[in-house]
Amino acid sequence: MAHAHSVKRHTGLMDWLTTVDHKKIAILYLLAGGLFFGFGGVEAMLIRLQLIKPMNDLVSAQTFNELITMHGTTMIFLGVMPVIFALMNAVIPLQIGARDVAFPFVNALGFWTFLFGGILLNLSWIMGGAPDAGWTAYTPLSTSTYSTTHGVDFYTVGLQIAGLGTLIGGINFLATIITMRAPGMSFMRMPMFTWTSFITSAMILFAFPAITVGLVLLSFDRILGANFFEVSNGGNPVLWQHIFWIFGHPEVYILILPAFGVISEVIPTFARKRLFGYSSMVFATILIAFLGFMVWAHHMFTTGLGPIANALFSIATMLIAVPTGIKIFNWLFTMWGGQIRFTSANLFAIGFVPTFVMGGVTGVMLASAPADYQFHDTYFVVAHFHYVIVGGLVFGLFAGLHYWWPKMFGRVLNETIGKWTFWFFAIGFHLTFFVQHFLGLMGMQRRIFTYLPNQDFDTLNLVSTVGAFLMAVGVLLFLFNCFVTAAKPKGVANDPWEDGRTLEWAIPSPPPEYNFKQIPLVRGLDAYWKEKMAGNKEMTPAEPLGSIHMPSPTILPFVMSVGIFIAGLGLMFSSEKFNNSFMSMIFNNWIVVIIGLVITFGSMLLRSLFDDHGWHIEPEELEEEGVKA
């Protein structure tokens, strides 16, 4: 064999550290995302406990600021983003009939940079105080004048590294979806989850550079003494708000679009109907992405942009309700007349629809600039964005996890516990956040660590905290479900829901490492369903059985990320005054930064100098496995 190369196969921990298999990276993303989601959840519980009664002193004002900052940052960047990437990694190559993503090495690199960025950010808790300037890190609050600990440095450097991972992942999925679709899968035959992930990846590509630049500027201000945001030296703090929201608003659509995709997969499957208005769904997704870049200033109505800017951004924002409304009606019409099965996945998907509409309606209310002067920085805003992010995205993620769990792990999650999860989570969610609308309208501000009694805030805050605990019970039930299910033997059918429509259900659960023995031929939208309706048991192959080229496992992505992590820490403490002379020597002379960069660039050099030819799985081996199965 001309191309036969022996490859070292790792086992145990090394297998996970060196893997470039998209299915294993998906599980890594899920584990890491789950861990950070847990951190963010504990922070949320502490916030709600502090606010359970007036004049509470469970945590200090400073700790409260750190809690809200870390809760927001962790949940957005380290909690839900990786779970989205977990689903994208687990599902997209399968849905488009590919054997892996376009760049498996880069995929692993994206995960490890994200993880080390997240670890760096969370190290702040034990290294002198977490960031405390809010998840938006508005200047001048976040400049070194007003934020004297290293908290915000952890924010800028940690997010920079984690953002690198997200950008890498986004580019990888763009390349994968453009180039690796199975024969016959035109763009307008792509499953909806693949479509929304494609658009999300494009938005990542365009939006993340803005935050990258913003974080660099803020780091320069704080660490190297630049003056981009220092008013006293001619800087402009409002500039940060613009840069942050030019990224930040697309970011919320980056989050919600994959959830739209999940819902668009789950609802048709469990309604036994094709998705209503597929092409209008695609069009609406693109339109949402397009408009999402044109509305950032609606976060800044009260900064004094003037009536023209406020009016135009107001209208642009309200326009987004149109494509979103198209989607909502399409989901309703998909369910209309369908044979609906209320599985846990579908419960979350159906629960998503009204919950997300409520978040959308308050969104349109907030889009009205004059009204926003009343709502701004009150709990009304908090209620709104939790309705779209938790009631929208997290419901979508739970739906997706219940739906694709058998495909990822080969075991169906326990349906009874799943339904309890849904009811605890949904009821807890509405209890927590519905009342916050009214708290906001009555004048309770965001980000305050306590409040005086007898302002009508007492009861509603208590209700909100009780709701938060019900949500926590829901999440713990899900965790319990994962463990219970993990204890059961593997071996569900290819298509455990029996009504699977897309390609991932045509192959074993979990799929073999090469996914498809033969790349399938796609003959229409909902490719697998089409074959089923034609009376075929499986997909028609598009290629003869042959040897399959696989990427080799490698530790380099992990090492590269360790290097960036070390360099990041070195940069943060480069001007720190240490008591220890050795520490001063290595940090103040940039030696730590240099060591980190040498590790990263050294790994890149190794990767460039030694070609990775990958390895092959021969047809004979495929046959053997076929017999075993």
Place this chain on the structure above:
Amino acid sequence: MTTVEQHQDDTVKHGHRHEGPQKHVIVFIFSIILTAIAFASVMAGGVNVAFTVILLVVMAVLQALVQLGYWMHLKDKGHLMPIIFMCGGAFVAFTAIVTALYWVWW
């Protein structure tokens, strides 16, 4: 089969259509001339500043188009996606800048 796949198939079958060095030499000389004009217009001084700025921008845009089209192969088949994404990125960036300048700052 769809058009995108046909594109891909074409590229696989024919590879890059090599037009020979002639065209590339011409494009290279054109690039140098563009640079020379830009350089000379600044060196000459004295000329109207506004005119120089406009001239420089025009030269820069032409230069970018030549570079992208010929040296980055965007004029060849199978480059539809890169073109879509570059135009998309440019559009987002330009609108953000123009919006910021005309609505927000003034």
